[in-house]
Amino acid sequence: MNRKLKYYELVWIKHDLPAGLTVFLVALPLCLGISLASGAPLYSGLMSGIIGGLFVSVLSGSQLGVSGPAAGLTTLVSASILSLGNFQTFLLAVIIAGLFQLLLGILKMGLIANYFPSAVIKGMLASIGIILISKQIPIAIGYDKPDFWTNGFLNLFSNNDVFGNFISLNKHISRATIIISLLSIAILISYSQSWTKKIRLIPAPLLVVILGIVATYIFQYYDALNSLKPTQLVKIPENIFGNIVFPNFNLFLSNSQIWKDGILIGLLASLETLLCVEAVDKLDKRNRITPVNRELIAQGIGNMLCGFLGAIPMTAVVVRGAANVEAGARTKLASFTHGLFLLLAVLFIPILLNKIPYASLSAILIITGFNLAKPRLFRSMWLLGWKQFFPFIITIIFILATDLLIGVLIGLLIALYFIIQNNFQADYKVIQSKQHETEVYYIKLHDNVTFLNKVKFRTVLDKIPEYSILTIDGNHCKFIDHDILEVISEYGVKAHYKHIELRLLGINLVPHATLH
Numbered sequence: 001m002n003r004k005l006k007y008y009e010l011v012w013i014k015h016d017l018p019a020g021l022t023v024f025l026v027a028l029p030l031c032l033g034i035s036l037a038s039g040a041p042l043y044s045g046l047m048s049g050i051i052g053g054l055f056v057s058v059l060s061g062s063q064l065g066v067s068g069p070a071a072g073l074t075t076l077v078s079a080s081i082l083s084l085g086n087f088q089t090f091l092l093a094v095i096i097a098g099l100f101q102l103l104l105g106i107l108k109m110g111l112i113a114n115y116f117p118s119a120v121i122k123g124m125l126a127s128i129g130i131i132l133i134s135k136q137i138p139i140a141i142g143y144d145k146p147d148f149w150t151n152g153f154l155n156l157f158s159n160n161d162v163f164g165n166f167i168s169l170n171k172h173i174s175r176a177t178i179i180i181s182l183l184s185i186a187i188l189i190s191y192s193q194s195w196t197k198k199i200r201l202i203p204a205p206l207l208v209v210i211l212g213i214v215a216t217y218i219f220q221y222y223d224a225l226n227s228l229k230p231t232q233l234v235k236i237p238e239n240i241f242g243n244i245v246f247p248n249f250n251l252f253l254s255n256s257q258i259w260k261d262g263i264l265i266g267l268l269a270s271l272e273t274l275l276c277v278e279a280v281d282k283l284d285k286r287n288r289i290t291p292v293n294r295e296l297i298a299q300g301i302g303n304m305l306c307g308f309l310g311a312i313p314m315t316a317v318v319v320r321g322a323a324n325v326e327a328g329a330r331t332k333l334a335s336f337t338h339g340l341f342l343l344l345a346v347l348f349i350p351i352l353l354n355k356i357p358y359a360s361l362s363a364i365l366i367i368t369g370f371n372l373a374k375p376r377l378f379r380s381m382w383l384l385g386w387k388q389f390f391p392f393i394i395t396i397i398f399i400l401a402t403d404l405l406i407g408v409l410i411g412l413l414i415a416l417y418f419i420i421q422n423n424f425q426a427d428y429k430v431i432q433s434k435q436h437e438t439e440v441y442y443i444k445l446h447d448n449v450t451f452l453n454k455v456k457f458r459t460v461l462d463k464i465p466e467y468s469i470l471t472i473d474g475n476h477c478k479f480i481d482h483d484i485l486e487v488i489s490e491y492g493v494k495a496h497y498k499h500i501e502l503r504l505l506g507i508n509l510v511p512h513a514t515l516h
Contacts, residue, residue: 019329020337025206033361038077047311053339059298062290066320091247095307096262102300110292117415123395129372136362140181142174184363212360280321391415439468451483475506
Protein backbone atom coordinates (compact mmCIF):
# COMPACT_ATOMS: atom_id res chain seq x y z
CA MET A 1 0.00 0.00 0.00
CA ASN A 2 2.83 2.39 0.89
CA ARG A 3 4.58 1.54 -2.39
CA LYS A 4 1.41 2.38 -4.32
CA LEU A 5 1.03 5.71 -2.53
CA LYS A 6 4.68 6.51 -3.14
CA TYR A 7 4.28 5.67 -6.84
CA TYR A 8 1.28 8.01 -7.21
CA GLU A 9 3.14 10.70 -5.25
CA LEU A 10 6.07 10.49 -7.67
CA VAL A 11 3.74 10.49 -10.69
CA TRP A 12 1.94 13.56 -9.32
CA ILE A 13 5.15 15.51 -8.63
CA LYS A 14 6.81 14.60 -11.93
CA HIS A 15 3.86 14.64 -14.34
CA ASP A 16 0.45 15.61 -12.94
CA LEU A 17 1.51 18.69 -10.93
CA PRO A 18 3.12 20.52 -13.89
CA ALA A 19 0.26 19.37 -16.18
CA GLY A 20 -2.33 20.63 -13.68
CA LEU A 21 -0.54 24.01 -13.49
CA THR A 22 -0.54 24.26 -17.31
CA VAL A 23 -4.25 23.43 -17.55
CA PHE A 24 -4.99 25.97 -14.80
CA LEU A 25 -3.25 28.67 -16.85
CA VAL A 26 -5.35 27.72 -19.87
CA ALA A 27 -8.60 27.35 -17.91
CA LEU A 28 -8.46 30.59 -15.87
CA PRO A 29 -9.06 33.00 -18.78
CA LEU A 30 -11.51 30.58 -20.41
CA CYS A 31 -13.61 30.35 -17.23
CA LEU A 32 -13.82 34.13 -17.10
CA GLY A 33 -14.44 34.51 -20.82
CA ILE A 34 -17.21 31.93 -20.97
CA SER A 35 -18.95 33.59 -18.01
CA LEU A 36 -18.73 36.87 -19.91
CA ALA A 37 -20.15 35.35 -23.11
CA SER A 38 -22.96 33.65 -21.15
CA GLY A 39 -24.13 36.87 -19.50
CA ALA A 40 -23.53 35.28 -16.07
CA PRO A 41 -21.59 36.65 -13.07
CA LEU A 42 -17.84 36.22 -13.68
CA TYR A 43 -17.31 34.19 -10.51
CA SER A 44 -19.81 31.58 -11.77
CA GLY A 45 -17.40 30.40 -14.49
CA LEU A 46 -14.57 30.08 -12.00
CA MET A 47 -16.85 28.18 -9.62
CA SER A 48 -17.77 25.81 -12.47
CA GLY A 49 -14.07 25.17 -13.17
CA ILE A 50 -13.38 24.55 -9.47
CA ILE A 51 -16.23 22.02 -9.20
CA GLY A 52 -15.10 20.34 -12.44
CA GLY A 53 -11.57 19.97 -11.08
CA LEU A 54 -12.17 19.08 -7.43
CA PHE A 55 -15.31 16.93 -7.72
CA VAL A 56 -15.97 15.68 -11.24
CA SER A 57 -12.37 14.52 -11.74
CA VAL A 58 -12.70 12.28 -8.65
CA LEU A 59 -16.06 10.79 -9.74
CA SER A 60 -15.16 10.41 -13.43
CA GLY A 61 -13.53 7.36 -14.96
CA SER A 62 -11.53 9.52 -17.36
CA GLN A 63 -7.85 9.78 -16.52
CA LEU A 64 -7.07 12.73 -18.80
CA GLY A 65 -10.38 14.58 -19.25
CA VAL A 66 -10.85 18.04 -17.72
CA SER A 67 -14.28 19.53 -16.97
CA GLY A 68 -15.39 23.13 -16.70
CA PRO A 69 -17.59 25.76 -18.38
CA ALA A 70 -17.77 25.17 -22.15
CA ALA A 71 -18.04 27.60 -25.06
CA GLY A 72 -20.59 25.29 -26.65
CA LEU A 73 -23.14 26.10 -23.96
CA THR A 74 -22.77 29.91 -23.99
CA THR A 75 -25.60 30.59 -26.44
CA LEU A 76 -28.04 28.36 -24.60
CA VAL A 77 -27.03 29.66 -21.15
CA SER A 78 -27.34 33.28 -22.25
CA ALA A 79 -30.77 32.72 -23.83
CA SER A 80 -31.96 30.77 -20.78
CA ILE A 81 -30.91 33.48 -18.30
CA LEU A 82 -32.80 36.06 -20.37
CA SER A 83 -35.95 33.93 -20.78
CA LEU A 84 -36.08 32.92 -17.10
CA GLY A 85 -35.59 36.51 -15.95
CA ASN A 86 -32.68 36.18 -13.52
CA PHE A 87 -29.66 34.08 -12.61
CA GLN A 88 -31.25 32.60 -9.47
CA THR A 89 -34.04 31.02 -11.51
CA PHE A 90 -31.56 29.84 -14.14
CA LEU A 91 -29.64 27.89 -11.47
CA LEU A 92 -32.73 25.68 -11.04
CA ALA A 93 -32.43 24.75 -14.73
CA VAL A 94 -28.77 23.81 -14.11
CA ILE A 95 -29.84 21.46 -11.28
CA ILE A 96 -32.43 19.86 -13.59
CA ALA A 97 -29.76 19.51 -16.30
CA GLY A 98 -27.51 17.68 -13.83
CA LEU A 99 -30.37 15.42 -12.71
CA PHE A 100 -31.15 14.64 -16.37
CA GLN A 101 -27.51 13.67 -16.99
CA LEU A 102 -27.47 11.56 -13.84
CA LEU A 103 -30.54 9.63 -15.06
CA LEU A 104 -28.97 9.16 -18.51
CA GLY A 105 -25.92 7.62 -16.85
CA ILE A 106 -27.94 5.38 -14.51
CA LEU A 107 -30.07 4.20 -17.47
CA LYS A 108 -26.84 3.50 -19.41
CA MET A 109 -27.66 5.95 -22.19
CA GLY A 110 -24.02 6.89 -22.74
CA LEU A 111 -24.22 5.84 -26.39
CA ILE A 112 -26.77 8.61 -27.10
CA ALA A 113 -24.21 10.67 -29.05
CA ASN A 114 -23.94 7.90 -31.64
CA TYR A 115 -27.57 8.47 -32.67
CA PHE A 116 -27.08 12.13 -33.64
CA PRO A 117 -25.90 12.57 -37.25
CA SER A 118 -22.44 14.11 -37.33
CA ALA A 119 -23.61 16.72 -39.88
CA VAL A 120 -26.16 18.07 -37.38
CA ILE A 121 -23.65 18.09 -34.48
CA LYS A 122 -21.06 19.91 -36.63
CA GLY A 123 -23.74 22.39 -37.74
CA MET A 124 -24.73 23.00 -34.12
CA LEU A 125 -21.12 23.65 -33.05
CA ALA A 126 -20.46 25.87 -36.09
CA SER A 127 -23.54 27.99 -35.34
CA ILE A 128 -22.41 28.34 -31.72
CA GLY A 129 -19.03 29.52 -33.03
CA ILE A 130 -20.69 32.15 -35.25
CA ILE A 131 -22.87 33.39 -32.38
CA LEU A 132 -19.85 33.47 -30.06
CA ILE A 133 -17.89 35.65 -32.49
CA SER A 134 -20.81 38.03 -33.09
CA LYS A 135 -21.34 38.51 -29.34
CA GLN A 136 -17.65 39.23 -28.68
CA ILE A 137 -17.01 41.76 -31.47
CA PRO A 138 -18.70 44.68 -29.58
CA ILE A 139 -16.60 43.86 -26.49
CA ALA A 140 -13.43 43.52 -28.59
CA ILE A 141 -13.86 47.07 -29.97
CA GLY A 142 -14.94 48.55 -26.62
CA TYR A 143 -18.41 49.57 -27.81
CA ASP A 144 -20.07 51.40 -24.89
CA LYS A 145 -23.73 51.45 -26.03
CA PRO A 146 -26.27 48.60 -26.15
CA ASP A 147 -27.39 46.76 -29.31
CA PHE A 148 -24.27 47.08 -31.44
CA TRP A 149 -25.59 44.97 -34.34
CA THR A 150 -29.11 46.46 -34.49
CA ASN A 151 -28.12 50.09 -33.84
CA GLY A 152 -24.38 50.73 -33.96
CA PHE A 153 -23.58 48.62 -37.03
CA LEU A 154 -26.77 49.04 -39.06
CA ASN A 155 -26.79 52.79 -38.43
CA LEU A 156 -23.59 53.01 -40.48
CA PHE A 157 -25.67 52.41 -43.62
CA SER A 158 -28.96 53.99 -42.52
CA ASN A 159 -28.56 57.16 -44.62
CA ASN A 160 -26.32 58.74 -47.22
CA ASP A 161 -23.89 60.22 -44.68
CA VAL A 162 -21.83 57.03 -44.24
CA PHE A 163 -18.68 59.01 -43.40
CA GLY A 164 -20.52 60.91 -40.65
CA ASN A 165 -21.88 57.62 -39.28
CA PHE A 166 -18.35 56.21 -38.97
CA ILE A 167 -17.26 59.34 -37.08
CA SER A 168 -20.23 58.86 -34.72
CA LEU A 169 -19.35 55.19 -34.19
CA ASN A 170 -15.74 56.16 -33.47
CA LYS A 171 -16.93 58.12 -30.42
CA HIS A 172 -18.36 54.96 -28.86
CA ILE A 173 -15.42 52.60 -29.31
CA SER A 174 -12.07 52.38 -27.51
CA ARG A 175 -8.74 52.49 -29.37
CA ALA A 176 -6.96 50.86 -26.42
CA THR A 177 -9.45 48.00 -26.43
CA ILE A 178 -9.08 47.48 -30.18
CA ILE A 179 -5.26 47.42 -29.92
CA ILE A 180 -5.36 44.87 -27.06
CA SER A 181 -7.88 42.72 -28.99
CA LEU A 182 -5.86 42.76 -32.23
CA LEU A 183 -2.57 41.96 -30.47
CA SER A 184 -4.27 39.15 -28.51
CA ILE A 185 -5.79 37.65 -31.67
CA ALA A 186 -2.38 37.87 -33.41
CA ILE A 187 -0.76 35.94 -30.54
CA LEU A 188 -3.47 33.27 -30.55
CA ILE A 189 -3.22 32.82 -34.32
CA SER A 190 0.59 32.63 -34.24
CA TYR A 191 0.42 29.99 -31.50
CA SER A 192 -1.62 27.79 -33.84
CA GLN A 193 1.21 27.82 -36.42
CA SER A 194 3.79 25.03 -36.37
CA TRP A 195 6.77 27.43 -36.56
CA THR A 196 6.06 28.75 -33.04
CA LYS A 197 6.26 25.35 -31.31
CA LYS A 198 9.86 25.77 -30.24
CA ILE A 199 9.37 29.24 -28.74
CA ARG A 200 6.15 28.61 -26.79
CA LEU A 201 7.11 29.19 -23.16
CA ILE A 202 3.65 29.67 -21.63
CA PRO A 203 0.10 28.82 -22.79
CA ALA A 204 -1.36 31.25 -25.33
CA PRO A 205 -4.44 32.25 -23.22
CA LEU A 206 -2.18 33.14 -20.27
CA LEU A 207 0.15 35.16 -22.52
CA VAL A 208 -2.89 37.05 -23.87
CA VAL A 209 -4.05 37.84 -20.32
CA ILE A 210 -0.55 39.03 -19.28
CA LEU A 211 -0.38 41.21 -22.40
CA GLY A 212 -3.79 42.68 -21.57
CA ILE A 213 -2.78 43.55 -18.00
CA VAL A 214 0.53 45.13 -19.13
CA ALA A 215 -1.18 47.10 -21.91
CA THR A 216 -3.80 48.36 -19.47
CA TYR A 217 -1.05 49.80 -17.23
CA ILE A 218 0.77 51.33 -20.22
CA PHE A 219 -2.37 53.12 -21.45
CA GLN A 220 -3.22 54.20 -17.90
CA TYR A 221 0.17 55.90 -17.31
CA TYR A 222 1.21 57.02 -20.80
CA ASP A 223 -2.08 57.67 -22.63
CA ALA A 224 -4.72 58.48 -20.02
CA LEU A 225 -7.07 59.85 -22.66
CA ASN A 226 -7.41 56.41 -24.26
CA SER A 227 -7.04 54.30 -21.10
CA LEU A 228 -9.57 51.56 -20.36
CA LYS A 229 -12.65 52.39 -18.33
CA PRO A 230 -13.43 50.43 -15.13
CA THR A 231 -16.37 48.83 -16.99
CA GLN A 232 -13.89 47.35 -19.49
CA LEU A 233 -12.03 45.39 -16.79
CA VAL A 234 -12.94 42.15 -15.04
CA LYS A 235 -14.74 42.70 -11.75
CA ILE A 236 -14.67 39.79 -9.30
CA PRO A 237 -15.73 40.40 -5.68
CA GLU A 238 -12.82 40.11 -3.24
CA ASN A 239 -14.97 37.95 -0.99
CA ILE A 240 -16.28 35.66 -3.73
CA PHE A 241 -17.98 33.23 -1.36
CA GLY A 242 -19.89 36.08 0.26
CA ASN A 243 -21.36 37.11 -3.09
CA ILE A 244 -22.51 33.73 -4.41
CA VAL A 245 -26.09 33.66 -5.68
CA PHE A 246 -28.09 30.56 -4.72
CA PRO A 247 -31.10 29.12 -6.58
CA ASN A 248 -34.62 30.16 -5.64
CA PHE A 249 -36.29 26.80 -4.91
CA ASN A 250 -39.72 28.40 -4.51
CA LEU A 251 -39.95 28.61 -8.33
CA PHE A 252 -39.09 24.96 -8.96
CA LEU A 253 -42.62 23.85 -9.87
CA SER A 254 -44.05 27.20 -10.91
CA ASN A 255 -42.37 27.64 -14.29
CA SER A 256 -42.33 24.93 -16.99
CA GLN A 257 -39.64 26.87 -18.89
CA ILE A 258 -37.16 25.93 -16.15
CA TRP A 259 -37.68 22.24 -16.92
CA LYS A 260 -37.53 22.74 -20.68
CA ASP A 261 -34.27 24.69 -20.44
CA GLY A 262 -32.83 22.25 -17.91
CA ILE A 263 -33.43 19.19 -20.10
CA LEU A 264 -32.08 21.01 -23.16
CA ILE A 265 -28.92 22.08 -21.29
CA GLY A 266 -28.53 18.53 -19.96
CA LEU A 267 -28.87 17.03 -23.44
CA LEU A 268 -26.44 19.46 -25.07
CA ALA A 269 -23.95 19.16 -22.19
CA SER A 270 -24.12 15.35 -22.47
CA LEU A 271 -23.51 15.42 -26.22
CA GLU A 272 -20.56 17.79 -25.86
CA THR A 273 -19.11 15.71 -23.01
CA LEU A 274 -19.41 12.41 -24.90
CA LEU A 275 -17.83 13.89 -28.03
CA CYS A 276 -15.01 15.34 -25.91
CA VAL A 277 -14.43 12.05 -24.09
CA GLU A 278 -14.08 10.27 -27.42
CA ALA A 279 -11.61 12.89 -28.68
CA VAL A 280 -9.44 12.85 -25.52
CA ASP A 281 -9.40 9.03 -25.38
CA LYS A 282 -7.90 9.05 -28.88
CA LEU A 283 -5.06 11.26 -27.57
CA ASP A 284 -4.26 8.90 -24.67
CA LYS A 285 -1.02 7.04 -25.48
CA ARG A 286 -2.00 4.32 -22.99
CA ASN A 287 -5.24 3.64 -24.90
CA ARG A 288 -7.43 3.93 -21.79
CA ILE A 289 -11.16 4.04 -22.56
CA THR A 290 -13.45 6.25 -20.47
CA PRO A 291 -16.65 4.51 -19.23
CA VAL A 292 -19.24 6.83 -20.78
CA ASN A 293 -22.12 6.05 -18.40
CA ARG A 294 -19.92 6.75 -15.38
CA GLU A 295 -18.86 10.01 -17.07
CA LEU A 296 -22.50 11.08 -17.44
CA ILE A 297 -23.13 10.31 -13.75
CA ALA A 298 -20.06 12.35 -12.75
CA GLN A 299 -21.09 15.27 -14.99
CA GLY A 300 -24.66 15.07 -13.66
CA ILE A 301 -23.52 15.30 -10.04
CA GLY A 302 -21.12 18.10 -11.01
CA ASN A 303 -23.85 20.14 -12.70
CA MET A 304 -26.21 19.65 -9.76
CA LEU A 305 -23.45 21.06 -7.53
CA CYS A 306 -23.03 23.94 -10.01
CA GLY A 307 -26.73 24.74 -9.67
CA PHE A 308 -26.63 24.60 -5.87
CA LEU A 309 -23.43 26.72 -5.61
CA GLY A 310 -24.22 29.44 -8.17
CA ALA A 311 -22.07 28.23 -11.09
CA ILE A 312 -22.81 27.96 -14.82
CA PRO A 313 -23.13 24.43 -16.26
CA MET A 314 -20.05 22.42 -17.22
CA THR A 315 -18.99 19.74 -19.66
CA ALA A 316 -15.82 17.85 -20.39
CA VAL A 317 -13.83 20.29 -22.55
CA VAL A 318 -11.63 19.33 -25.52
CA VAL A 319 -9.32 22.37 -25.23
CA ARG A 320 -8.43 21.63 -21.61
CA GLY A 321 -8.27 17.87 -22.14
CA ALA A 322 -5.88 18.30 -25.08
CA ALA A 323 -3.75 20.76 -23.08
CA ASN A 324 -3.66 18.21 -20.25
CA VAL A 325 -2.41 15.47 -22.59
CA GLU A 326 0.20 17.74 -24.22
CA ALA A 327 1.48 18.79 -20.78
CA GLY A 328 2.24 15.15 -19.96
CA ALA A 329 -0.55 14.26 -17.52
CA ARG A 330 -0.73 10.65 -16.41
CA THR A 331 -3.76 10.43 -14.11
CA LYS A 332 -6.87 12.33 -13.03
CA LEU A 333 -4.75 14.03 -10.32
CA ALA A 334 -3.75 16.57 -13.01
CA SER A 335 -7.38 17.67 -13.42
CA PHE A 336 -7.82 17.77 -9.64
CA THR A 337 -4.68 19.91 -9.33
CA HIS A 338 -5.98 22.40 -11.92
CA GLY A 339 -9.19 22.76 -9.85
CA LEU A 340 -7.13 23.33 -6.71
CA PHE A 341 -5.11 26.09 -8.42
CA LEU A 342 -8.34 27.77 -9.57
CA LEU A 343 -9.64 27.76 -5.98
CA LEU A 344 -6.38 29.23 -4.64
CA ALA A 345 -6.41 31.95 -7.33
CA VAL A 346 -9.96 32.99 -6.42
CA LEU A 347 -9.14 33.03 -2.69
CA PHE A 348 -5.79 34.81 -2.75
CA ILE A 349 -5.37 36.87 -5.95
CA PRO A 350 -8.79 38.33 -6.87
CA ILE A 351 -7.18 41.81 -7.07
CA LEU A 352 -4.84 40.59 -9.83
CA LEU A 353 -7.73 38.95 -11.69
CA ASN A 354 -9.56 42.28 -11.67
CA LYS A 355 -6.73 43.83 -13.74
CA ILE A 356 -7.63 41.63 -16.75
CA PRO A 357 -9.32 43.59 -19.58
CA TYR A 358 -12.45 42.13 -21.16
CA ALA A 359 -10.76 42.66 -24.53
CA SER A 360 -8.27 39.85 -23.75
CA LEU A 361 -11.08 37.46 -22.89
CA SER A 362 -13.12 38.43 -25.96
CA ALA A 363 -10.10 37.73 -28.20
CA ILE A 364 -9.79 34.23 -26.70
CA LEU A 365 -13.50 33.62 -27.32
CA ILE A 366 -13.36 34.98 -30.89
CA ILE A 367 -10.62 32.47 -31.74
CA THR A 368 -12.57 29.73 -29.92
CA GLY A 369 -15.63 30.60 -32.01
CA PHE A 370 -13.54 30.65 -35.19
CA ASN A 371 -12.19 27.17 -34.39
CA LEU A 372 -15.78 25.93 -34.11
CA ALA A 373 -16.80 27.51 -37.43
CA LYS A 374 -13.66 27.42 -39.60
CA PRO A 375 -14.16 28.02 -43.36
CA ARG A 376 -12.32 24.72 -43.83
CA LEU A 377 -15.20 22.95 -42.04
CA PHE A 378 -17.74 24.39 -44.50
CA ARG A 379 -15.56 23.34 -47.44
CA SER A 380 -15.05 19.78 -46.13
CA MET A 381 -18.80 19.39 -45.51
CA TRP A 382 -19.49 20.60 -49.08
CA LEU A 383 -17.01 18.06 -50.48
CA LEU A 384 -18.79 15.26 -48.59
CA GLY A 385 -21.83 15.83 -50.80
CA TRP A 386 -25.27 17.37 -50.66
CA LYS A 387 -26.67 14.78 -48.22
CA GLN A 388 -24.11 15.85 -45.59
CA PHE A 389 -23.88 19.55 -46.43
CA PHE A 390 -27.63 20.27 -46.54
CA PRO A 391 -28.46 19.12 -42.95
CA PHE A 392 -25.27 20.88 -41.80
CA ILE A 393 -26.12 24.27 -43.34
CA ILE A 394 -29.86 24.04 -42.51
CA THR A 395 -28.98 23.41 -38.84
CA ILE A 396 -26.79 26.54 -38.83
CA ILE A 397 -29.37 28.74 -40.58
CA PHE A 398 -32.26 27.75 -38.30
CA ILE A 399 -30.21 28.02 -35.09
CA LEU A 400 -29.15 31.54 -36.10
CA ALA A 401 -32.71 32.46 -37.16
CA THR A 402 -34.58 30.85 -34.23
CA ASP A 403 -32.90 29.05 -31.35
CA LEU A 404 -30.71 26.04 -30.64
CA LEU A 405 -33.49 23.50 -30.03
CA ILE A 406 -35.53 24.35 -33.14
CA GLY A 407 -32.40 24.45 -35.31
CA VAL A 408 -31.15 21.05 -34.10
CA LEU A 409 -34.61 19.43 -34.49
CA ILE A 410 -34.99 20.74 -38.05
CA GLY A 411 -31.45 19.57 -38.86
CA LEU A 412 -32.33 16.13 -37.47
CA LEU A 413 -35.47 15.94 -39.62
CA ILE A 414 -33.48 16.81 -42.75
CA ALA A 415 -30.80 14.23 -41.87
CA LEU A 416 -33.48 11.58 -41.21
CA TYR A 417 -35.05 12.35 -44.61
CA PHE A 418 -31.76 11.54 -46.35
CA ILE A 419 -31.29 8.40 -44.22
CA ILE A 420 -34.77 7.17 -45.20
CA GLN A 421 -34.10 8.06 -48.83
CA ASN A 422 -30.89 6.02 -48.73
CA ASN A 423 -32.82 3.07 -47.30
CA PHE A 424 -35.26 3.28 -50.20
CA GLN A 425 -32.38 2.89 -52.61
CA ALA A 426 -30.33 0.38 -50.68
CA ASP A 427 -32.79 -2.38 -49.73
CA TYR A 428 -33.43 -3.79 -53.21
CA LYS A 429 -31.96 -3.71 -56.70
CA VAL A 430 -33.76 -3.76 -60.06
CA ILE A 431 -32.07 -5.34 -63.10
CA GLN A 432 -33.68 -5.05 -66.53
CA SER A 433 -32.88 -7.25 -69.53
CA LYS A 434 -34.47 -8.71 -72.68
CA GLN A 435 -35.08 -12.33 -73.75
CA HIS A 436 -36.03 -12.43 -77.43
CA GLU A 437 -38.80 -9.80 -77.59
CA THR A 438 -39.88 -10.12 -73.92
CA GLU A 439 -38.93 -7.59 -71.24
CA VAL A 440 -37.40 -9.36 -68.20
CA TYR A 441 -37.14 -7.71 -64.77
CA TYR A 442 -35.22 -9.10 -61.80
CA ILE A 443 -35.67 -7.52 -58.35
CA LYS A 444 -33.17 -8.69 -55.72
CA LEU A 445 -34.10 -7.92 -52.12
CA HIS A 446 -31.15 -7.10 -49.87
CA ASP A 447 -30.62 -7.92 -46.16
CA ASN A 448 -33.57 -6.01 -44.64
CA VAL A 449 -36.58 -4.63 -46.47
CA THR A 450 -38.78 -2.51 -44.20
CA PHE A 451 -42.03 -0.55 -44.43
CA LEU A 452 -39.88 2.50 -45.30
CA ASN A 453 -39.51 0.96 -48.78
CA LYS A 454 -43.22 0.36 -49.24
CA VAL A 455 -44.17 3.38 -51.37
CA LYS A 456 -41.08 3.22 -53.60
CA PHE A 457 -41.33 -0.57 -54.02
CA ARG A 458 -45.00 -0.35 -55.01
CA THR A 459 -44.15 2.37 -57.57
CA VAL A 460 -41.42 0.17 -59.10
CA LEU A 461 -43.86 -2.75 -59.44
CA ASP A 462 -46.53 -0.55 -61.04
CA LYS A 463 -44.05 0.49 -63.74
CA ILE A 464 -43.46 -3.10 -64.91
CA PRO A 465 -45.01 -3.23 -68.44
CA GLU A 466 -47.58 -5.76 -69.65
CA TYR A 467 -46.52 -9.11 -71.14
CA SER A 468 -43.19 -9.14 -69.30
CA ILE A 469 -41.46 -11.51 -66.88
CA LEU A 470 -40.79 -10.39 -63.30
CA THR A 471 -38.69 -12.28 -60.74
CA ILE A 472 -38.57 -11.11 -57.11
CA ASP A 473 -35.69 -12.82 -55.28
CA GLY A 474 -35.79 -12.90 -51.47
CA ASN A 475 -33.38 -15.82 -50.95
CA HIS A 476 -30.65 -13.59 -49.49
CA CYS A 477 -32.97 -11.43 -47.42
CA LYS A 478 -32.81 -11.77 -43.62
CA PHE A 479 -35.99 -9.80 -42.94
CA ILE A 480 -38.96 -8.80 -45.11
CA ASP A 481 -41.49 -6.50 -43.44
CA HIS A 482 -45.12 -7.67 -43.43
CA ASP A 483 -46.05 -4.48 -45.34
CA ILE A 484 -43.75 -5.49 -48.21
CA LEU A 485 -45.22 -9.00 -48.25
CA GLU A 486 -48.69 -7.44 -48.51
CA VAL A 487 -47.58 -5.34 -51.50
CA ILE A 488 -46.18 -8.44 -53.26
CA SER A 489 -49.32 -10.49 -52.46
CA GLU A 490 -51.61 -7.77 -53.80
CA TYR A 491 -49.43 -7.38 -56.87
CA GLY A 492 -49.99 -11.06 -57.76
CA VAL A 493 -53.58 -10.19 -58.79
CA LYS A 494 -52.45 -7.14 -60.83
CA ALA A 495 -49.74 -9.20 -62.54
CA HIS A 496 -52.36 -11.76 -63.67
CA TYR A 497 -54.53 -9.09 -65.32
CA LYS A 498 -51.48 -7.38 -66.93
CA HIS A 499 -50.25 -10.75 -68.31
CA ILE A 500 -47.02 -10.51 -66.31
CA GLU A 501 -45.33 -13.78 -65.44
CA LEU A 502 -44.47 -13.38 -61.73
CA ARG A 503 -41.80 -15.61 -60.19
CA LEU A 504 -41.11 -15.48 -56.44
CA LEU A 505 -37.92 -16.89 -54.88
CA GLY A 506 -37.70 -17.30 -51.10
CA ILE A 507 -40.85 -15.25 -50.47
CA ASN A 508 -43.90 -16.51 -48.57
CA LEU A 509 -47.05 -14.72 -49.64
CA VAL A 510 -49.44 -13.36 -47.04
CA PRO A 511 -52.77 -15.27 -47.02
CA HIS A 512 -55.52 -13.30 -48.71
CA ALA A 513 -57.63 -13.12 -45.53
CA THR A 514 -54.99 -11.09 -43.66
CA LEU A 515 -55.05 -8.36 -46.27
CA HIS A 516 -58.40 -7.00 -45.06
